[in-house]
Amino acid sequence: MPIKLPLLLKILVKPDYLPDLDDSEWDLLVRQARASSLLGQIYYLVMEGGYLESVPERVRHHLQSENRYFEAQKKSVLWEIDNISGTLAHLDTPIILLKGAAYLKRGYSVSRGRIFNDIDILVRQDQLDRIEASLKQKGWLSTHLNDYDQRYYRQWMHEIPPLKHHTRGTVLDIHHTILPLTSSNRPDIMKMFDASEPLVNEVNISVLSKTDMFIHSATHLFHESELSHALRDLVDLRLLAEEQGSELFCNELTNRAKELDLSWPVSYALYYLKTILQYQPAECNHDHFGGKEEKTVPLFLAPLFTRAFMPNHHSCTNFFSPVASWLLYIRGHWLRMPFYLLIPHLVRKALARDKNKKKHGRFFLTNLNKGKDMNKMLGTIGLVVGVAGLLLSLFAGIGRISGSYYLMGFQSMTLLNVGISMMVASCMVKLYSE
Amino acid sequence: MSDYWGVDKQFPLHWHQWGDMHAVYHPGSGQTHIVDNLAAHTLKLLETEPSNTAELVTKLSKSLDMDKDDDLYEYIEKALDEFKRLGLIAYNKT
Amino acid sequence: MKLADISKTDLSNRLKNEGIRLRIGPFVILLNTRIEALSSALKLLYGESELAIDGGFSDFHISLDAPAGLRGYYRPQVLFYFDGQVPFKPLPITHAFPLFEWGLNWCIAKYVHQYLILHAAVLEKNNRSIIMPGPPGSGKSTLCAALALRGWRLLSDEMALVGLEDLSLTPVTRPVALKNESIDIIQRFESDAVLGPLSYDTSKGTVAHLQPPVDSMSRYLEKSGVSYIVMPRYSPESSNEVREMQQSSMLKELIRNSFNYNILREEGFRTACRLVDACGCFTLDFNNLDDALTSMDRVIHNSVNE
Structure with a gap:
């Protein structure tokens, strides 16, 4: 833990401090909260505590503006859910709202002030085609049009390529399970379907059970590779836990997490709720997870996540932040998609297809009377260029992830592209020299 | 034509009038539309209670003292289609 | 300071x-x-x-x-x-x-969503304020610069901040952005006009900014009531003419030229409708600045139809 707690965390832990803030502290708080997508949450903490009068006028405008933005989003999302529900009503299959949309529809406190971009729904995999077809008839278009992306999503991901409404611009993510098909965790999604709860006054719209909502949110947070909203997600978890309001919650949560084989994200969540937000759901102790809390998060991961949960603002970052976010980025990808399986598989597939061609197609190579030395030299050049390209890409990639727009005076994306081009070129040279 | 259409109570319309022209705001879509007297009247009838085309023709002809003829029927069919397209009215579930 | x-x-x-x-x-x-x-x-x-x-x-x-x-x-x-x-x-x-x-x-x-924000210039003379919404090419900024140089108080060139409760106009007095030929036109119109550095080849062509009048800048906290909405339309072929505009059409123009109507939702609708109710609504066709200035004077003196 850092020695000095960022102001935003102090306030999230103890909102009673709000009326005592002076103008400069408000300045810092608004910036930290805005950068962490938690300004809406601050507005509600102010309202809940009845502190609005004590907030400087200038600050009040920012809080109220954020709330207006939220209210507008809320109405348009509720309207969009109505449209989606109507479009899919004739299919007679449950549509389970996930995350932001579900919180809104349920009216949970976690929805208050929470800004989100896409509507996420979960549907049965065997109904995907019908659902997609119905939506496409009503103006929803696929955002990823090329074949590779389409195949990529459908083969490896837990969702189909997002759809976008052609006039309203809303983006709809359709999931058929909660984690990518390639990830090491493969919870039995049917169990979540079975426990889902239909909404009153709705024909075909359901939401996950409260416990499953918590588990889903925790699972996502600790599988994520981009943790720029980590703190917001942790606050979500606190509000979801508070929403349960039952003393049995912890027992239920533990048993359910075991049943779904998702115990570890839940125990991570409880651990960080306690260490970062100093919150512990009623009756929760770590006996529930059969061990001491220190053991739940591996030693090398704990400080990385602690860093990631700091406000996403330059006043709260240090030299370690970019390193931590880069390592977590790698970790996230590793969990969701094991490269050691994926890359060889893809390469093998690509080569297998080319083999047939090669028998006839290499005439232009064999016709060239290449000397052995020539080959060797080309091979060396290829190797050098390839390694240089790889290093450059890594350098640019790390730089970009750690937030530098510019490296050595060039846009980091330019460097990344150059690096990739070098690697591609080296592959061609190596192929040619074989 | 026994389909009943109405304004979704979740998204009540907001009105403003300038002479023969009416501005109507739909809180769901967030869109504002400018409509004439007859269209405004039709929409307000649907706001009060869901109706089908035949009922609308009767109500309109009564309240605006218009002939209950094919023109009116055709007009209402068209207006309903437009309202549906704009999301102002929804198929009445009850 | x-x-x-x-x-x-x-x-x-x-x-x-x-x-x-x-x-x-x-x-x-x-x-x-x-x-x-x-x-x-x-x-x-x-x-x-x-x-x-x-x-x-x-x-x-x-x-x-x-x-x-x-x-x-x-x-x-x-x-x-x-x-x-x-x-x-x-x-x-x-x-x-x-x-x-x-x-x-x-x-x-x-x-900023405590105001209905319109893409419009705002100017005031004799306690009468005019909102001038206008898409690029309407001559809005050029006319705005000319009015500011002829003693009108400049409240804004780009954004009208309309109070949601009281329809008051909050000034955000800033330099007036002039584009391409407008830069020459304004320099010819007023040789004392102070312009900032020229920026060539921007996404909007050549851009230069006009220094706002001292008086307008010093009154940056003084809100004003609103009296008129005028849609300027510059065209070299058109004659100078002020015409009353239908209120429902003006509402549509305000919505089209608003930055946050979609965020303010019902509140935005109410405010825009009340604004139209409270104002005289006009279109102003013009082909030269001097005549346009005369027309604007006629608008605030309620003598459009004379």
Whole structure:
């Protein structure tokens, strides 16, 4: 833990401090909260505590503006859910709202002030085609049009390529399970379907059970590779836990997490709720997870996540932040998609297809009377260029992830592209020299 | 034509009038539309209670003292289609 | 203290270090930059702006800087930072001042929803204010500059901030952005007009900013009531003519030219309708500035039809 707690965390832990803030502290708080997508949450903490009068006028405008933005989003999302529900009503299959949309529809406190971009729904995999077809008839278009992306999503991901409404611009993510098909965790999604709860006054719209909502949110947070909203997600978890309001919650949560084989994200969540937000759901102790809390998060991961949960603002970052976010980025990808399986598989597939061609197609190579030395030299050049390209890409990639727009005076994306081009070129040279 | 259409109570319309022209705001879509007297009247009838085309023709002809003829029927069919397209009215579930 | 009261070296030092807290209309902007050219442009064009004392709450934390490294020598660029985030692509360093202006517009449009914000110029004369909404090419900015140079009080060139409760107009008096041929037109119209540096080849062509009148700048806290909405339409072929505009059509124009109508929802609808109710609504076709100015005078003297 850092020695000095960022102001935003102090306030999230103890909102009673709000009326005592002076103008400069408000300045810092608004910036930290805005950068962490938690300004809406601050507005509600102010309202809940009845502190609005004590907030400087200038600050009040920012809080109220954020709330207006939220209210507008809320109405348009509720309207969009109505449209989606109507479009899919004739299919007679449950549509389970996930995350932001579900919180809104349920009216949970976690929805208050929470800004989100896409509507996420979960549907049965065997109904995907019908659902997609119905939506496409009503103006929803696929955002990823090329074949590779389409195949990529459908083969490896837990969702189909997002759809976008052609006039309203809303983006709809359709999931058929909660984690990518390639990830090491493969919870039995049917169990979540079975426990889902239909909404009153709705024909075909359901939401996950409260416990499953918590588990889903925790699972996502600790599988994520981009943790720029980590703190917001942790606050979500606190509000979801508070929403349960039952003393049995912890027992239920533990048993359910075991049943779904998702115990570890839940125990991570409880651990960080306690260490970062100093919150512990009623009756929760770590006996529930059969061990001491220190053991739940591996030693090398704990400080990385602690860093990631700091406000996403330059006043709260240090030299370690970019390193931590880069390592977590790698970790996230590793969990969701094991490269050691994926890359060889893809390469093998690509080569297998080319083999047939090669028998006839290499005439232009064999016709060239290449000397052995020539080959060797080309091979060396290829190797050098390839390694240089790889290093450059890594350098640019790390730089970009750690937030530098510019490296050595060039846009980091330019460097990344150059690096990739070098690697591609080296592959061609190596192929040619074989 | 026994389909009943109405304004979704979740998204009540907001009105403003300038002479023969009416501005109507739909809180769901967030869109504002400018409509004439007859269209405004039709929409307000649907706001009060869901109706089908035949009922609308009767109500309109009564309240605006218009002939209950094919023109009116055709007009209402068209207006309903437009309202549906704009999301102002929804198929009445009850 | 005003920005103009700080010496040139002092200003660039402060901009490089702790920054200045500039009062622009109702906002306080904490501004940092190491770019000397921007520092002098600010001194020229925002010279009459008040500075807020250090510390306290700033509405927007803005800095503009060239990215470090080799790129600083080869076709140098400038980036706009909003509290450390970079919302836009970099521009050539010569576009630093327009980038500041556009960036500030972006901040206001994105984060300020206590007003209905219209893409419109606002001017006042004899306690009568006119909102002039206008898409690019309507001649709005040129006409706005001409009116400001002829004694009208400039409340805004780009954004009308309309109070949701009382329909009052809050000034955000800033330099008037002139594009392409408008720059020459205004220089010919008033040889004393003070223009900032020219930025060539921006996304809007050549851009230069007109220094706002001293009187308008000093009255930056003085709200005004609204009396008229006039849609200017410049065309070399048209004759000068003011015509009343149908209220429902004006509502549509206001919505089309609004930055946050979709966010204010019902509140926006109510405010826009009330605004139309409260104002005389006109279109103004014009082909030269002098006649347009006469027409604007006729509008505020209620003598359009005479």
